[in-house]
Amino acid sequence: MKEHFRPVALEHASRLINHGPTVLVTSAAGAQRNVMAAAWSMPVEFTPPRIAVVIDKRTLTRELVMASGAFGLCIPGAGLADLTYAVGSASGRDGDKFARHGIVATAGPVLGVPLIEAGCAAWLECRLIREPHSEEAYDTCFAEVVAAAADDRIFAQGHWSVRDDNEALHTIHHLGGGNFARACGAFLAKTL
Ligand SMILES: Cc1cc2nc3c(=O)[nH]c(=O)nc-3n(C[C@H](O)[C@H](O)[C@H](O)COP(=O)(O)O)c2cc1C
Numbered sequence: 001m002k003e004h005f006r007p008v009a010l011e012h013a014s015r016l017i018n019h020g021p022t023v024l025v026t027s028a029a030g031a032q033r034n035v036m037a038a039a040w041s042m043p044v045e046f047t048p049p050r051i052a053v054v055i056d057k058r059t060l061t062r063e064l065v066m067a068s069g070a071f072g073l074c075i076p077g078a079g080l081a082d083l084t085y086a087v088g089s090a091s092g093r094d095g096d097k098f099a100r101h102g103i104v105a106t107a108g109p110v111l112g113v114p115l116i117e118a119g120c121a122a123w124l125e126c127r128l129i130r131e132p133h134s135e136e137a138y139d140t141c142f143a144e145v146v147a148a149a150a151d152d153r154i155f156a157q158g159h160w161s162v163r164d165d166n167e168a169l170h171t172i173h174h175l176g177g178g179n180f181a182r183a184c185g186a187f188l189a190k191t192l
Helices: 010-016 060-068 078-087 097-101 132-137 164-169
Strands: 005-007 023-029 032-038 041-045 050-054 070-076 120-128 140-151 172-176 179-182
Touching: 010 120, 010 140, 023 060, 023 078, 032 060, 032 078, 032 097, 050 070, 060 070, 060 120, 070 078, 078 097, 078 164, 078 172, 078 179, 132 140
Parallel strands: none
Antiparallel strands: 005 140, 023 032, 023 070, 041 050, 050 140, 070 120, 120 140, 172 179
């Protein structure tokens, strides 16, 4: 694990995507590995932590996820916005996106999924929940989170800390096309 990355307790893993950040879906099967952008992911169950993510059936990512039964959700910081847009605008069928963009991957601790830490705020390693009917009918994939970690400069003790001094790690939120907004202006609601 890279400097600053710390394991996140599974009971807190849902907080990593609770606010709807755009994620990088990483996958591998046999000699092939891949990464794509996904704006549509969310927590769906508490214990064990389960998530849903929409992975278009036509993508290479979907093919690799179905073959391996696993994937990663890596949460890019604002410093990776251009990269996120790039890996969401080209298919791995046209060449290895890790090699093209010089992305370094580390193997996930439980399933060995390729995970991206440099420039990311956090990652979740996920085991696909096999559901033949939904797999056939829908683009949505359900998975159990089996491990998670976050950069302690922005997520520590189970909480995000969005500040002026960690701007490059602020999560990004897709507004359509190449437009994104950064998570910022965090505040605490008053108790009424
Ligand atoms: C910002 C952004 C968000 C995206 N969100 C999703 C998504 O939620 N689900 C999806 O299936 N595709 C989404 N896409 C499109 C995929 O990333 C795109 O089809 C990608 O080229 C698939 O790559 P692959 O064939 O290498 O797997 C998004 C693209 C961008 C740029």
